[in-house]
Amino acid sequence: MADNAKQTSADDFTPIAGADRAKLDDEKIATPSLTFLQDSWRRLRKNKAAMIALGLLIILFILAFGSHFFETHNPNATNPNFANLPPKIPGIDINGLNGTLDQSGERVNAYAQAHAGNNWYLLGTDYLGRDLFSRILYGTRISLEIALIASFFDLAFGVVYGITSGWIGGRVDTLMQRIIEIMLSIPNLVVMVLLILVLKPGMTAIILSIAITSWINMARLVRAQTLELKNQEFILAARTLGESSWKIAFKHLLPNLSSVIIINLMFTIPTAIFFEAFLSYIGIGISAPQASLGTLINDGQKNFQFLPYQMWYPAIVLSVLMIAFNILGDGLRDALDPKSRE
Template sequence: MTQEKIDKKKFLPAEISTGQSEKISKPSLNYWQDAWLRVRKNKGALVSLIVLIVLTIMALVGPHLNGHDYKEQNIKHNNLPPRIPVLENVSWLPFDGELENKSGEVYDAYERKNVDEYYWFGTDSLGRDIFTRVWKGTQVSLYIALLAALIDMVIGVLYGAISGFVGGRTDNIMQRITEILVGIPNLVIVILMILVLDPGIWSITLALTITGWVGMARVVRAQVLKLKQQEYILAARTLGLSNTGIIGKHLIPNLAGVIIINTMFTIPNAIFFEAFLSFIGLGLQAPHASLGTLIDDGFKVLQLYPYQMIIPGIIISLIMICFNMIADGLRDALDPKMRD
């Protein structure tokens, strides 16, 4: 057998360059850049973010697309099914303007009522355009989402940070106040607001302002009690930094992940709370539109005109699912320990 000769150069020690030995090949990332890379890997969160952006754009421009006002009534055009140009010719899509009566007969509702217009999501019992009303209702839901986020990030964070950082008697008094507020159901507060104010968005806004921040305040307080014992807080106090500076420059930035995660989980609850109040008649009043009032109106005629309830139901479900999926993605990205 012939033996293969191995080049002796392969046994020489590797040449080490002192200039390259300390070089970091991977780029250095800060906390937020690293979190964004984790979010990008979460396909569900990214898709939910895109869907939420599309819904937000439609909520802003949707009421102005088809030329109908959300309060405009036309009894002659009542209870018309969805009908969309081009899509009306696709047989397997429910946008052809046809209805089925109790005897099973399928008929063209637009032709029977001599209507030449297109109602993309149909009309309700008063002839109001559901497409316009759905996007007006989406505006209300997004307003509630923004309101809940602001209340949590302003009132809840400040209240919890001050309570946990100051401690002592101040902490005891502030926590007794939160326990009182926790013991009062939100529905009772809304009813009290309705007795003082008219039913509507302002009553819901005040109710959320009174009690919507309590959960965030308790979470922030617990985190502050843990963080204020850390060495960097002692060092900042030794260097003469005021309590306000310590809270603003050290505690709140280190609590950013927890604050964002809890806020994102609070938003769907606030949206559902507003929709529930509107559904039972304690929210927005006619002629104003809310997804809750649209679902309530559609529920009354569900067997005859199911589209009147299904369409707003799909929109509010998408909004709540998207916020929950984004919250899950942010939780995994900002605080991976909370995944389990």
């Protein structure tokens, strides 16, 4: 049969004409394939508001955690001779930024009156002569540290608790959810006050309060998504292949829960920042002489009628932090889950 088989030659092939070749090129996939994260980043970059918020947050993180390089003065150093000096930026002659104050309808040089010499304060000083710019950077770092701690507990406890509850199910799930409901019935402020009875006001009490309560919402969301995903075909296929339950939970479930985790994390952070600022504002959070955005706003409101900048600047930084995280969270929600926009 091999001898009788027809031999092929070059004459048996006909070259494709130019027009036909163009039709074949039209059927090619022109764009490269993208992974889930690459596609999400591409969608996020199209959201201008989210990118602006991301840029602002990066700048604030750099200024806060690199404040040793940007601080012009010690944030806790007092100098009563330079108390309540207005903002002054060298080379700028604009009222409100040139070191002058309005006294009896006239602009006077507050730095000359205080004999400040060559000293200048970018955002002015407070009632004890402390540099407001350095204190705002320090307070911003405190707020961001609280936010990172809240994020850690969300990921370390909330995600694990939610996956465990949803994956095991049954009586274990019922018991774990009853525990969460009991914890939800206790307000965060009550937990904080109870901790203050044992510990003095400060970072330790705030961190413990966040450790006890911040992860609950994340656990409930992750548990709900786990219940929805654990009966999907890819999970059933992994079970059929004999993979262990924990391997399925963290190898197959966790990547599919990433969008829910990231989105909820971006909304947890501003909540933690506001919680710390509120506690410091009412006097049961960060204690003096340490600076916090809450304590700075509290100190600034006392002189708001005459020196409004002492309250405006920390309030603006706190507002920018919270708004930027919320806008970025909205952008990540749309990027990671396009169906949410429909």
